Amino acid sequence: MSDTHEQDFLRRLDAVSAATETALRSLLSNETEPGEILRPARLLEAMRYAARGGKRLRPFLVIESAALFEVPEKQSLSAAAALECIHGYSLVHDDLPAMDDDDLRRGQPTVHRAFDEATAILAGDSLLTLAFDILARETTHPDPAIRTALVLLLARASGLGGMAGGQMLDLEAEGRFVPDRRPLALQAKEIERLQAMKTGALLSAACEAGAILGGAKEAERRALLDYAKNFGLAFQISDDLIDAEGDTKTVGKRTGKDAEHGKATLVGELGIAGAKKRLSDLVAKAEGALLPFGGKAAMLASAVRFLATRDR
Numbered sequence: 001m002s003d004t005h006e007q008d009f010l011r012r013l014d015a016v017s018a019a020t021e022t023a024l025r026s027l028l029s030n031e032t033e034p035g036e037i038l039r040p041a042r043l044l045e046a047m048r049y050a051a052r053g054g055k056r057l058r059p060f061l062v063i064e065s066a067a068l069f070e071v072p073e074k075q076s077l078s079a080a081a082a083l084e085c086i087h088g089y090s091l092v093h094d095d096l097p098a099m100d101d102d103d104l105r106r107g108q109p110t111v112h113r114a115f116d117e118a119t120a121i122l123a124g125d126s127l128l129t130l131a132f133d134i135l136a137r138e139t140t141h142p143d144p145a146i147r148t149a150l151v152l153l154l155a156r157a158s159g160l161g162g163m164a165g166g167q168m169l170d171l172e173a174e175g176r177f178v179p180d181r182r183p184l185a186l187q188a189k190e191i192e193r194l195q196a197m198k199t200g201a202l203l204s205a206a207c208e209a210g211a212i213l214g215g216a217k218e219a220e221r222r223a224l225l226d227y228a229k230n231f232g233l234a235f236q237i238s239d240d241l242i243d244a245e246g247d248t249k250t251v252g253k254r255t256g257k258d259a260e261h262g263k264a265t266l267v268g269e270l271g272i273a274g275a276k277k278r279l280s281d282l283v284a285k286a287e288g289a290l291l292p293f294g295g296k297a298a299m300l301a302s303a304v305r306f307l308a309t310r311d312r
């Protein structure tokens with residue numbers, strides 16, 4: 001990626017990140033909403049802790065996808081914050097001892113380490129439900145049909161047949177539920193399906209949310225989903241490469257876990273060089289999918305190119 005494009009993208013990501021931070025801070029204020037009785041201080045604090053930091057790639061994808069259809073950021077920010085709440089919840093629960101058992105996330109102690117397990121479970125649960133609370137609000141979109149479409153989209157992407165289902169396949173692949181805990185030998189196609197669910201579904205939902213908010217035509221929606229599918233696969237490979245090659249200090253979480261757990265990844269399947277080649281093919285495919293949008297999609301194109309160079 002040229003330096004100028006990369007700088008433009010990083011500046012835009014910073015701006016989205018700041019806007020998301022502000023939106024989340026206001027959503028997680030001490031003030032109760034109608035229908036709520038009390039916001040317990042410890043739970044609120046844990047939710048704020050879980051929601052801090054992060055690259056904010058999903059909000060970026062919502063906002064930039066919606067911008068293709070001239071939707072201003074102030075109209076897409078609520079949906080963007082909802083996606084980030086789901087993402088935050090998934091990380092809190094993924095880090096729990098019953099899942100990945102991690103001590104470090106975004107360079108800080110994980111939520112169950114900074115607080116305790118019960119608080120972390122409740123903080124994850126409350127971020128998950130907050131996402132749907134946000135989407136149901138009239139301030140997210142005045143048209144109830146659009147709000148319902150967003151709720152359905154996010155429910156399908158994050159639940160049984162999406163992210164949570166993908167996490168289940170991942171745990172099964174690790175050999176968790178067989179007596180000798182032997183990892184399953186998955187084929188590349190099976191690994192890609194697992195990852196499309198666990199990681200890709202939410203990234204695709206981010207782009208599709210933009211299409212819904214923008215009233216995209218069917219061909220435009222399909223082009224955006226094609227971009228998102230390749231973005232998701234590229235994102236996962238870059239994540240696996242960081243796990244294989246990165247150091248804990250730079251990355252802000254423990255690395256080398258995939259090999260340690262005999263986890264089925266494309267890096268394990270294709271080797272480092274093969275995975276890098278696959279990554280650059282996916283980046284090219286994602287960029288190709290954006291061609292119908294012309295120059296308007298420059299930021300989304302930079303975002304996928306960024307995946308090939310990121311180190312955290």
Ligand code: GRG
Nearest residue numbers: 054055056057090093094163164167198199239
């Ligand atoms: C517990 C229901 C449930 C699901 C967990 C998404 C997930 C499923 C687990 C996260 C574990 C993980 C490291 C997955 C790989 C891809 C991924 C989601 C990486 C983290 O996303 P980034 O890089 O994180 O966007 P930041 O910190 O920048 O927000």
